[in-house]
Amino acid sequence: MQYLAGGGEDPLKGKLEILASAAKYDVACTSSGTDRHNDGTGTGNCFAAGICHSFSSDGRCISLLKILFTNECIYDCKYCINRASNDVPRAAFTPEEVVRLTLEFYRRNYIEGLFLSSGIIGNPSLTMELLCRTVWLLRNRYQFNGYVHVKAIPGADPELIRAAGFLADRMSVNLELPTAEGLRALAPGKHRKNILTPMRQIQTGIRENQSDLVVYRNAPRFVGGGQATQMIIGATPENDWQILQVTESLYQKFELKRVFYSAFVNVTGDRALPSLPGGPPLLREHRLYQADWLLRFYGFQASELLDESRPFFNVMLDPKEDWAVRHLEQFPVEIRRAPLERLLRVPGIGVKSARRIVAARRNADLTFQDLKKIGVVLKRALYFITCGGKMMYPVKLEEDYIVRNLTDVRERVRFGSDGMTYRQMSLFDDGRFTGAVSAAEQRQAAAGQF
DSSP: OOOOTTSSOOHHHHHHHHHHHHTTTOOOOOOOOOEEOOOSSSBOOEESOOSTTEEOTTSOEEOOEEEESBOOOSOOOTTOTTOTTOOOOOOBOOHHHHHHHHHHHHHTTSOSEEEEEOOOOSSHHHHHHHHHHHHHIIIIISOBOSEEEEEOOTTSOHHHHHHHHTTOSEEEOOOBSSSHHHHHHHOTTOOHHHHHHHHHHHHHHHHHHHHHHHHOTTSOOSSTTOEEEEEEESSSOOOHHHHHHHHHHHHHHHOOSEEEEEEOOOOSOOTTSOOOTTOSOHHHHHHHHHHHHHHHHSOOOHHHHOBTTBOSOOTTSOHHHHHHHTOGGGOOEETTTOOHHHHTTSTTOOHHHHHHHHHHTTTSOOOHHHHHHHTOOHHHHTTTEEBTTBOSSOOOOOHHHHHHHHHOGGGSOOOOSSSOOOOOOOTTTTSOSOSOOOHHHHHHTOOSOO
C-alpha cells in the first residue's frame, strides 16, 4: 500500500497485514466455473477464475485477494487462531475498505477477484449483512464483474444468505471438522445442524435458479459456480474411511463442487489438541485429495477405497495404485479393447488420456510408444496393461512384487532403448507444472495422473 498524501501511513496497510494473514488457513476456494464477460460498462470480468496461485480449467495460473472481513470472533474454537480467548492483534475492515482494496489490486493486475471470509462479529446475521453490503457495493456501485467467493455464515438470516447468493460466483460453508462429535469437542459454540442448514439452502437455491434460467435467459445467476466446504484433518481422531464417507455424502446429498482438506496446524497450543510431533499431516491430506479426485472423476466409491478393516490409506502408494494392487484379479487391462470405465481404473491413466485412447484406437492398433505420446504414465501403468495381449516388460502380476517396484527406486523397472527414460515418481509427471511452487500450491494443484 502507498502512503496517503499529507503524510502518515495508510491505515489499511496494517489491517491488510492482519486480515490477509488470518485468512491463510481457509483453503476452501478454487476455480469458480463461472463464465461472465464484461459488457463494457463495468470493471473486470469472470472467466474460469479461481484461487491465488492455482490453475483454472483452461490451464491459467490465477489469483484472488484472499482476506477476512474481520478476525474478531464470538466463538472460542480450540483449533482457531482467531478464537475469542486468543491474544492476537484484531482488525476489521469496513465494506468500503474491502471495495477499495479489491478495485485497486485489480487495476494493478494483481488479482482477478475476491475471496471474502470472516470471523463472527456481533452475531452471524450482522456478519453476513456486512459481507453482503461489501459485495453489493462491488457489483452495483462499481460494476465489478470479476470473480467473488463469499463465505455463508452458519446461523445467519436465510434472506441474507440468499442475497449473497445472487451477488457471488461461489459460496462455501465450512464443515470445520468431519464429525459432529469432533465439533462438539473442539468447537462447542458451533452445531452441525447450523452448518448444514445454509448448505442445503444454497443447494436448493441453485436448483431453483437453474429452472428459472431455462425459462428466463436473463434471470440473475444464483451461486453460478456452485458451493464448496472445508474439513480440518488431524485435529480429531477420525480415520480416513470416516472422512471419505463424509466427503461422498456431501457430494451426493448437497451436490458440492469441492470438498477441501486442511492438514491440522496447532496454532493455539490448546491442551485438547493433538501435539503432532511429526508436524501437520500433509501427506495424509494429499492422499485424501487424490481419493477425492477418484470419487469425482474416476467413478470410484468410498467403499471401494477403504473399509472398516482397513480405515487408513497406504501413504506409500496413491489411492488408485493401492486399490489396483489389492484387486489384481481385474488386471491386466487390454488397452485396445477395454471400455472407458476400465481404463480409468488403471494407475497412470487419467481422464484425458483414457478418452484419447478410446478415440485413437478407432483408427490404429495402439502401441506402448503411442500410449506415452497420449500421456499415459507408463512407469505406473506397465504393471496393469497389455497392448495386443503383450506386456511392455516381463513383470509378475503379484502384489508384493508390484508394490516393491512402485515404492522402491532401486528395484523399479528401468525403461529400455525405446526412447522412454526412467525418473523418480512425482506429482508432476506430465510436465504441466514447472518452476518453484510452495507445498500448499503443490497440494492444491495435485490434479495429475493417478
